Amino acid sequence: MQKDSTQERIKQVALILFARKGFEGTSLSDIASGVGIKKPSLYAHYKSKEDLFLGVIHKVSVDYNEFVIRTVEERSDQNPEDQLYHLLHKNTNYLRNDEMGLIFKRMMLFPPESLRADIYDMFEKTENVMREVIKSILIKMVPDDEWEQVFDAYLCLLDGVFEQVFYYSPEEHQKRLENSWTVFIQGVHRKEEM
Amino acid sequence: MQKDSTQERIKQVALILFARKGFEGTSLSDIASGVGIKKPSLYAHYKSKEDLFLGVIHKVSVDYNEFVIRTVEERSDQNPEDQLYHLLHKNTNYLRNDEMGLIFKRMMLFPPESLRADIYDMFEKTENVMREVIKSILIKMVPDDEWEQVFDAYLCLLDGVFEQVFYYSPEEHQKRLENSWTVFIQGVHRKEEM
DNA sequence: GTCTATACCGAGATAGAC
DNA sequence: GTCTATCTCGGTATAGAC
Structure with missing residues (x-):
């Protein structure tokens, strides 16, 4: 598994282009010229555009899952509230800065019609x-029969914050993230008092 | 302004197709055959695909703004909490059932590159x-210097709930909406007690 | 305004030499 | 594995008759 194989470089270039311009919006010519080869040479590595796309998406899916696990482990010694906050922040940065995040979300929300089933299969495990x-x-911070409610609210927070990455400047976005977090965590704490 | 003019029917068909398959994923042949005319006839009404697209988007933008205003007015006699809850629900249904919602969000998140500037201009007023x-x-439920924090959290809730429309079944989605709402409104109430 | 016919282009994909 | 040359298809768009 060489890291600099042409196969790998094609995937890297394709990742960026698919993320920015979508599946239909990206042409094989674009990809080939980004890699520095001619279009037909791509077919020595992938048997079709869809095949290449699935290769890219698979890589993205694996990377995101690893990212989430790694990020939580980084703070496994801290209190639950800090862990949640840390994940919220890291997740936002990942989605903002990394083409991985961009393409991940684009394909979750608006997959190319013909590949919808494949993509949903591939991403199903991410939710798990x-x-x-x-x-x-x-389970360290709320009663056993209530973690699921807070889980739903937290995931909704992650999704909402993610979406806003596209709309606002980093500063404005950061402000909104903090405000949303504050209301969320107050809601969770109120639970503890009841 | 006839409602059944060919112009209008083209826009209706185009709206549905653009919403489902995106700008690049939709062809003028698709649109023409949906309307029941031939492809070149479209050019009697719109001077290009992009021109047609902008027409559709404009209609969508106006409709969404009107929807929001109308929905809030429907419950203007009730208490603030019920108003917020009502808007959350209606907004979700609008985004789920109406092609308007689908295309609105698709174009906010992933506009076709060449039209990005036009689209962002057009939607800027929606936030306002x-x-x-x-x-x-x-301002009827929280102190004057805190409404903005709650506003940010509420908008994040709307965005998060919207995004999840794509992932989950209606039942699962409804459950998550209720849970997210509960944590949100508890966070707001805790503010009142402090 | 709608049609047929067509121009033009760029897409994805293949053949076959090197 | 990469190239040039080429195929086929479907896209956007235009010309011009009715």
């Missing part, structure tokens, strides 16, 4: 990874 | 409509 990892944090 | 309308509700 999130669930297990976040559950392990939540 | 939301801000004014929701502010008028919030």
Whole structure:
């Protein structure tokens, strides 16, 4: 598994272009010229555009799952609230800065019609990874029969914050993230008092 | 302004197709055959595909703004909490059932590259409509210097709930909406107690 | 305004030499 | 594995008759 094989470089270039311009919006010519080869040479490595796309998406899916697990482990010694906050922040940065995040979300929301089933299969496990990892944090801070409610609210927070990455400047976005987090965590704490 | 003019029917068909398959994924042949005319006839009404697209988007933008205002007015006699909850629900249904919602969000998140600037200009006022309308509700329930924090959290809730429309079944989605709402409104109430 | 016919282009994909 | 040359298809768009 060489890291600099042409195969790998094609995937890297394709990742960026698919993320920015979508599946239909990206042409094989674009990809080939980004890699520095001619279009037909791509077919020595992938048997079709869709085949290449699935290769890219698979890589992205694996990377995101690893990212989530790694990020939570980084703060496994801290209190649950800090862990949740840390994940919220890291997740936002990942989605903002990394082409991985961009393409991940684009394909979750608006997959190319012909590949919809494949993509949903591939990403199905991501929800489960999130669930297990976040559950392990939540059961330390709320009663056993309520972690799922907070889980849903937290995932909604992640999704909302993600979406806003596209609309606002980094500063404005940061402000909104903090405000949304504050209301969320107050809601969770109120639970503890009841 | 006839409602059944060919112009209008073209826009209706184009709206549905653009929403489902995106700008690049939709061809003028698709649109023409949906309308029941031949492809070149489209050019009697719109001077290009991009021109048609902008026409559709404009209609969508206006409709969404009107929807938000109308929905809040429907419950203007009720207490603020019910108003917020009502808007959350209606907004979700609008985004789920109406092609308007689908295309609105698709184009906010992933506009076709060449039209990005036009689209962002067109949608800029939506945020302001939301801000004014929701502010008028919030100032009745939280201190004057805190409505903006709750506004940010509420908009994040709307965005998160919207995004999840794509992932989950209606039942699962409804459950998550209720849970997210509960944590949100508890966070807001805790503010009142402090 | 709608049609047929067509121009033009760029897309994805293949053949076959090197 | 990479190239040039080429194929086929479907896209956007235009010309011009009715």
